[in-house]
Amino acid sequence: MAVDVIMPQMGESIAEGTIVKWLKGVGESVDRDEPLFEISTDKVDAEIPSPSAGVLLEILVPEGKTVEINTVVGRIGAAGEAKQPADRPAPSAPKPAAAPVKPAPAPTPAPAPAAAPQSPPSFTRSSPVVQKIAAEHGVDVSLVEGTGEGGRVTKKDIMDYIASGSAAAPPVTPAQPAAPARPAVPTAPSPGPAAPKAPAPPKAAVFAAGQEEVREQMSIMRRKIAEHMVMSKHTSPHVYTIFEVDMNEVVKRRDASKREFEAEGVKLTFLPYFIEACIRGIKEYPIINSSVDGDTVIYKKTVNVGIAVALENGLIVPVIKHADQMNLLGLAKTAADLGERARTKRLVPDDVQGGTFTITNVGVFGGTFGLPIINQPQAAIMGIGTIMKRPVVIDDAIAIRPIVYLSLSYDHRIVDGADAARFLTVVKRELEKPAGA
Amino acid sequence: MPVTTYIDAIKEGIWEEMEKDERVFILGEDVGIYGGAFKVTKGMLDKFGPMRVIDTPISESAIVGAAIGAALVGMRPVAEMQFIDFISCAFDQIVNFAAKCRYRWGAGVPIVVRGPSGGGVHGGPFHSQNPEAYFFNVPGLKIVCPSTAYDAKGLIKAAIRDPDPVLYFEHKFLYRRIKEDLPTEDFVVPIGKAAIRRQGEDLSIITYGAMVYKALEAAEALAGMGIDVEVLDLRSILPLDEEAILATAKKTSKVIVLHEATLTGGPGGEVVARIAEKAFEYLDGPIVRIAPPDTPVPYSPPLEEAFLPQTMDIVEKAKKLAAY
Structure with a gap:
């Protein structure tokens, strides 16, 4: 019996996906759960494991083509099995077949049998008590941000959600976990990729002899980045402020803690220190952690810090949720985990949602500083330049110090230059405070 | 006194x-x-x-x-x-x-x-x-x-x-x-009535006998990690105080059943079954049993220590369940 391979639903608002790459060729054997193909959607890119073991009998949707979810994209069966049954249309026209027609292996509307364990299918993992509370309060569990193992929605999550949701009417409330990212908010499209970090080395276009230009279709991710960047510049008047920060003390602090973090299996970078300093700044100047909704300003209690991660052919901004409640180790661990999963395409939609402030490291690729574009609907984004030893004047003497330029791009509708400078002053103060202080 | x-x-x-x-x-x-x-x-x-x-x-x-x-x-x-x-x-x-x-x-x-x-x-x-x-x-x-x-x-x-x-x-x-210190006047403890030894919100440990103390030690350690544990001492295991068992399960939604009798066929299985049957809709995680493995009690002191549930075993399983 051949098994249909379908385009899985990667998040409840996702309607279509693009086959980026087939990892197996027709006739090649594949194990159950072995990566079979890569897809790209509005929210995430992911490797999709094979729904069963066997031989890839046919590929119905070629690379680069975008199809609706639940479309059969390929078939797996025993070696030598008939390539296709008589009642199937020719593969040349892979109709995005209305999925329910075929005998779907599971009864749920979008079972996505091919979905990887880490990618949420159409249902949200919860528990009996969560289902009961959801039914009593008429809550859609899939809207609740899960903090349990594997993203499970726990009893506490749904209770918090209900508590925050019932108080959602006044504009100044703690950030409601999921609402800002819901597609229903027209001014706030999914917080996708943010300000371009230094782009990955572009693939050199191959010009045939005599050819003056090469045209290449944008990837979904590229298209989304393009749309989002234009929208952001269109929405927010950007203003930029740049501060110079002496990293001498952070270097000392990091050197002192490095070993300890290594024992925990975490490589300690400078990033957690910047995040920590930003959170201090936000606590003192909450306007930095806000967003605009019509003519109201929404201040957010929780600080969810997006970290721009450069990918081979674009970038993505996974979010450290509740960063304001983490210590340095927690920040380091979470940032490392998200970065790793971003690069290995194992992020789930929830990982890129709910950000309230973003940090982008323009220094990774050598930039002295950068002027990033705001990740809507946030109010500000901070760029970190390269940390470089420079001569500086201290007490009328010239010293060599590791210096970094921090740039803040902010939405001038709600953040004034003075606010930005005050915020950066706190960030600078936190980073420059003596080790051990 | x-x-x-x-x-x-x-x-x-x-x-x-x-x-x-x-x-x-x-x-x-x-x-x-x-x-x-x-x-x-x-x-x-x-x-x-x-x-x-x-x-x-x-x-x-x-x-x-x-x-x-x-x-x-x-x-x-x-x-x-x-x-x-x-x-x-x-x-x-x-x-x-x-x-x-x-x-x-x-x-x-x-x-x-x-x-x-x-x-x-x-x-x-x-x-x-x-x-x-x-x-x-x-x-x-x-x-x-x-x-x-x-x-x-x-x-x-x-x-x-x-x-x-x-x-x-x-x-x-x-x-x-x-x-x-015991009261000087005559008193009895009714058979079939459990007692809450520690109030908690996040997770319940249902146990009896010497394991009550291990549960309380674990609860102390877990409190330092922000996990608020309730400890229910069954006191009688036949008849079971079903009312108290279901009440704590419904309250915290996460339950560990702990005893010193070996795992398979131990009284904990019955406690788990009653919760699964009568408080299913209140559960926010699997019901976890902690009990010695299915072997005789070893004589060797280090082996006996490994055999008996220890405070850290309980802490580890409780942490996992709390995070579930």
Whole structure:
């Protein structure tokens, strides 16, 4: 019996996906759960494991083509099995077949049998008590941000959600976990990729002899980045402020803690220190952690810090949720985990949602500083330049110090230059405070 | 203030019942002249005389059989098993006669069979067991497992006054480690009633006997990690206090069942089943059992330590469940 391979639903608002790459060729054997193909959607890119073991009998949707979810994209069966049954249309026209027609292996509307364990299918993992509370309060569990193992929605999550949701009417409330990212908010499209970090080395276009230009279709991710960047510049008047920060003390602090973090299996970078300093700044100047909704300003209690991660052919901004409640180790661990999963395409939609402030490291690729574009609907984004030893004047003497330029791009509708400078002053103060202080 | 040990609480309970009710008497191996292997009955022979404090031959079946006979003619015998492990020798008397008498002939058998159970004292495989599971499946019996001195006294009195057979499993590890001030007035602890030993919101540990203390230690450690643990001490395992079990499960939605009896077929399975059946909609995670592996109790001290659930085992499993 051949098994249909379908385009899985990667998040409840996702309607279509693009086959980026087939990892197996027709006739090649594949194990159950072995990566079979890569897809790209509005929210995430992911490797999709094979729904069963066997031989890839046919590929119905070629690379680069975008199809609706639940479309059969390929078939797996025993070696030598008939390539296709008589009642199937020719593969040349892979109709995005209305999925329910075929005998779907599971009864749920979008079972996505091919979905990887880490990618949420159409249902949200919860528990009996969560289902009961959801039914009593008429809550859609899939809207609740899960903090349990594997993203499970726990009893506490749904209770918090209900508590925050019932108080959602006044504009100044703690950030409601999921609402800002819901597609229903027209001014706030999914917080996708943010300000371009230094782009990955572009693939050199191959010009045939005599050819003056090469045209290449944008990837979904590229298209989304393009749309989002234009929208952001269109929405927010950007203003930029740049501060110079002496990293001498952070270097000392990091050197002192490095070993300890290594024992925990975490490589300690400078990033957690910047995040920590930003959170201090936000606590003192909450306007930095806000967003605009019509003519109201929404201040957010929780600080969810997006970290721009450069990918081979674009970038993505996974979010450290509740960063304001983490210590340095927690920040380091979470940032490392998200970065790793971003690069290995194992992020789930929830990982890129709910950000309230973003940090982008323009220094990774050598930039002295950068002027990033705001990740809507946030109010500000901070760029970190390269940390470089420079001569500086201290007490009328010239010293060599590791210096970094921090740039803040902010939405001038709600953040004034003075606010930005005050915020950066706190960030600078936190980073420059003596080790051990 | 007089401070009473767990073992003295048992003795006081029996003593007071013997003073109050002349039908109450004790019998067992070395309970008289020697005062009992653990000295639970020390001094009783002098006080109550050889008619009420009877040294028996080494035959648990005979001890329980004699107790049943005496009970049927109106006495209130308290039979001691020198180590509770030996109760298996009296199995037939207990399960086929004592437990069924009321159902079959309308004659209650008000006996108490008591003895030291449990490990942690390097007693090896024949002197460390927790045999409650063998009897847990026997209608007609009651089983109690006190963890505090107060309960030790209150439950032995309740057991003696009960009109049906009660198995009283005291924990030898607690004998002289637990000390409490007890009320001077007469009191009983009702059979079939559990007690909350620690209030908590995040997770429940349902347990009994010596494991109550491991659960409380774990709860302390977990409190430092922001996990608020409730500890329910069953006190009686037959009948189970279902109301208390379901209440704590519904309250915290996450449950660990912990006991010193080995895992498979242990009383914990029944607790889990009742929660799964009657509080399913309140659960926010799998119900976790913590119990020794399915092996005899090892003699070697490090092996015994590995065999018995330890505080850190509980902490680790609780952390996982809390994060689930």
